[in-house]
Amino acid sequence: MPVITYRKALNDALAEELARDENVFIIGEEVAQYNGAYKVTEGLWQRFGDKRVLDTPITEAAFIGLSVGASMLGLRPVVELMFWSFAYVAYDQIVNNAGCIRYMSGGQINLPLVIRGPANGGTNVGATHSHTPESILANNPGVKVVCPATAYDAKGLMKTAIRDNDPVFVMENTLLYGETWEVPEEEYLIPLGVADVKREGSDISLVAHGRAVITSLQAADILAHEHNIRAEVVDLRSIRPLDEETLLRSVRKTHRAVLVDENKPFCAVSAQIATTIQEKAFDDLDAPVLRVCTLDAPAIYSPPLEKIQLPTPERIVGKVLSIA
């Protein structure tokens, strides 16, 4: 099976969907002639031309609002945010318009819109460029949020997102763009709302999404080799819709859970997961549900410190050892 980068997997997904459906177009800052700030859209403008791949001015509220409006008439915009942090200047368009128009129209309108881009800390770009808005966006009924952790998931989820008839927000990670995974050549789709057990285990469940899955897998290795603890790693993949069944099945098997999350702890995705577990699997638990989140302050610039502000394998191991 070919081994490709997370970036290439996304690029392939975009190219395949552009070729498949002429209503799909890519829009965003530097996505066309510049080939993408992170090269996710590399080569697409050359191949598909001005009509299908559009460079915008730096004007997020306008081009996201434009995309919402275009999707009302049946186009399928795929909007790149150079950073998901920039969504905050377009919050009205994303939350009020993309998120609420279907409901407020009594279901007369649907918005087949994708907004994608990196949403992560860890690259020493300061607090304004390091937000992880999956928790605050998934808080809005009407939108869908997915956070792929591998190249395989990135491609399959992106293709599904583009074909979905509701607004889907795909949160990528700049630290994963250059990482490689096996990705089949033949076409595949990954449904939204289906989690994936990335590593089987019987002693404790590590529940994560996005890059925190990779950190959890590293922690699971350490736990196995140094502490003889077999950790199961559950990758949520999709935040909303959420695969509660897979999550609860794992917890009922291992009876312990540590939630790993690059969100800040307050109202994080993991806070929702913790609530779900205590509401639905309380009697299966042998220990309190604990969390490893990003340390609760704006993203610090200082490179060595930012590294430890995010969840690390060591913090996960420490948390697991406190209950297992």
Added chain:
Amino acid sequence: METTLETIPSAAAEINHALEAQEKTQFLRQMLRIRRFEQAALKQYQTSGQIGGFLHLCIGQESVAVGTMSLCGDDDHIITGYRNHGHALAAGMSMNECMAELFGKATGCSKGKGGSMHFFAPDKNFWGGHGIVAGQTPLGLGLAFALKYKGIKGCCLCYLGDGAVNQGVYQASLNLASLWSLPVIYVIENNQYSMGTSQERSSAYRDCLAARAEAYDIEWDRFNGEDIYEVRAKTLPAILRAREESRPTVLEIATYRYYGHSVSDANAKKYRSPEEIEKYRKLHDPIQLWQRRLLDEGVLTAEQAEELDAAATAEAAESVRFAQESPLPEKADIFADVYCEVDRQTAAGRTGKFFFND
């Protein structure tokens, strides 16, 4: 200031000269329907206790929606802000579905999920009804973008108030509209007040608000909205520019609202004088002016005008009855119309959990 209707040359403009008597009467009928609908809604808001939230009336402004939208064809689209009742009725929505929406009933245009500020009728090319000031301006841009993308010769009329022109997203939309040559027409319905703040206290400008379009190399015009002939004559070039050249336009149409920003605007008569309101009611009322014109032209008689008015009043009363007697949405309806894939029960709507209730 006496009105100078008799000497306005717009009446002779080809687009107006070609009008048949029936069409002219239809404009009067539409304006009367909007006014009687809103007056009935106001009464219900104040007395029935069944209309919640806000109620932003466009009474006094009816000629803008009726005049501009009278030029629309099948490929032209409409989107507006929260003062949207007039545009909705002018687009062909029924009083019943609109009144029922105000009452929060299942028979409302949005099944009771949108309310006064959020009327929608995509089947009539009417895309809302948007509550956040200027939030609709990039959506209108997107409708125009989609028309151009699909190779359709149409336009989008995107309405906003004079209070919306200072939102950044409107300025950003003007930039993209011109940069990408999109067939959008921004219609500023200038009623002089952004809620309780006058234009002088809210906007910096040279000449007028529409003139800001100069900076984006966008054609613009400014005119009086009290006369339908004038509105049509001055709007047509913008529509043709959009359809034929795919170029945007900004139109600023002077108009006036008799009531407050919304019905709950406690200061509606404090930030402007009663004399000012009275002046507009007496001398610049678009319905009275149009009716007088049609009488002068011999298009209809005073009796026929009264009949039109009586019919509009009766239709509004009937819409109140319809709304009162309509059922409320069911509790389960709260969760419908959130996700299209869930509503349609597609495969994508069945994987994972979409709603997180206790």
